[in-house]
Amino acid sequence: MFKKVLVAEDMDSINHAVASVLKELNIPEVAHAQYCDKAWLLAKKAAQDGQPFELLICDLSFKEDHREEKIRSGKELIAILKSEYPDLKVLVNSIEDHPQTVKELWNSGTIDGYVCKDRRGLMELKEGLLKLEKGETYNSPSIQKVLNQNNLLVLNDFEINIVKFLANGLTQDQIEQELKSKNIKPSSKSAIEKRLKDLREEFNANTNPHLISIMKDLQLI
Numbered sequence: 001m002f003k004k005v006l007v008a009e010d011m012d013s014i015n016h017a018v019a020s021v022l023k024e025l026n027i028p029e030v031a032h033a034q035y036c037d038k039a040w041l042l043a044k045k046a047a048q049d050g051q052p053f054e055l056l057i058c059d060l061s062f063k064e065d066h067r068e069e070k071i072r073s074g075k076e077l078i079a080i081l082k083s084e085y086p087d088l089k090v091l092v093n094s095i096e097d098h099p100q101t102v103k104e105l106w107n108s109g110t111i112d113g114y115v116c117k118d119r120r121g122l123m124e125l126k127e128g129l130l131k132l133e134k135g136e137t138y139n140s141p142s143i144q145k146v147l148n149q150n151n152l153l154v155l156n157d158f159e160i161n162i163v164k165f166l167a168n169g170l171t172q173d174q175i176e177q178e179l180k181s182k183n184i185k186p187s188s189k190s191a192i193e194k195r196l197k198d199l200r201e202e203f204n205a206n207t208n209p210h211l212i213s214i215m216k217d218l219q220l221i
Contacts, residue, residue, distance in 0.1 A: 001133050002089075004029040004046070006053040008039040008077060009093070010062045014117070018057060018093065021126050036062055036071035043081055043088075052085060055132065057125075060094040060101070075105065082110040089132050093117060093125060098218045099146050100155055106147070113138035155220065158184055159199060162192050164221045167212045 033039035179187035
């Protein structure tokens with residue numbers, strides 16, 4: 001079993017619950033970080049001391065407070081740590097189960113397991129840890145069900161960019177010019193209008209600002 005584990009989670013209750021699972025598995029050294037920047041610093045120090053963490057258990061969303069953080073999400077933290085420490089195993093432990101988020105993380109090659117925080121979350125966390133320790137991958141059943149959907153919604157660069165530009169206050173005329181300058185196709189105003197309409201329907205959004213809010217909450221933009 002893993003000897004040294006880093007947990008990046010901002011909620012005390014979840015930290016205590018995860019700690020109980022790790023204790024049950026007799027993992028001797030566990031460090032907790034409620035901020036992504038702190039998690040990165042802990043990982044960096046451990047590596048410099050010649051005793052790097054073997055596993056990162058990481059949430060995806062961290063609530064902002066008075067602290068100014070450079071790394072603002074679990075997704076960013078995972079990408080940074082995996083680029084610096086390729087041998088680090090990563091187990092996502094999150095309530096987020098949107099297909100786009102799950103698919104992107106697996107396609108990125110940065111994670112080894114994905115546990116959904118639900119009623120069986122702690123049991124599945126334990127199952128995931130046992131699988132990863134054997135060199136296997138793991139998904140909670142609910143996450144695997146999401147990945148197995150035939151109609152899985154995965155956004156492309158065009159869709160993500162038009163909503164990002166909209167969120168930054170650009171008009172549709174300006175978005176058209178930005179897409180053309182980045183050689184992203186399609187780029188016509190009519191294509192932008194049509195896809196925004198489709199996205200509003202797919203995400204059950206009443207307006208473009210509502211769509212932006214939903215996609216921000218899902219960390220898609």
